Amino acid sequence: MTENVQKPNALRLVAAVILGIIVGAILFLVIALVIGALNDKAGLNIPINMLIAENIFSLVLLIILVAASVWYFWWKVCTTPPTEPENDDIP
Template identity: 55%
Template sequence: MENRTATPGVLRLAAAVILGIIIGFILFLIVTLFIGMFNNWMGMNIPVGIDIAENIISAVLLIIFVLGSVAGLCWKVWTTPATVEEEVPQDT
């Protein structure tokens, strides 16, 4: 049994990037939802919301979540070997 890790396929890396973007957006929406609830509950004025075009802090937060998710999933794809089905010899 060999313990070498093969480089992942392009399709696996592309899937990790796409899934990382989707997960990053979802995490951003969840965090901004909780920050908005905290703002309304405590009466604070934290300038984080879903309006990334008007607020640089929200845009930076979105970029951090997306890049972090993409990097995490690409690392996981890179370190996890692909599942290869072993060929079972057929008895004839």
């Protein structure tokens, strides 16, 4: 199955990287807040918090989430064709 996939536009790739970084950071914040709430309520000692400068587990989680988000959006841009106007008269 060979698909006729065009080379993605550089602007779309840059947008995918920026969106991936933003989404990965937001996912990290949400996960860190949920784990922090679980730590407070249940008295657990899970070493994930928002202090990435002091905690290697938090830094690794942040890097994994950002890398996965960037990869996903990059893949989505590469596999989705760009939208084109239906009529050539539209600028």
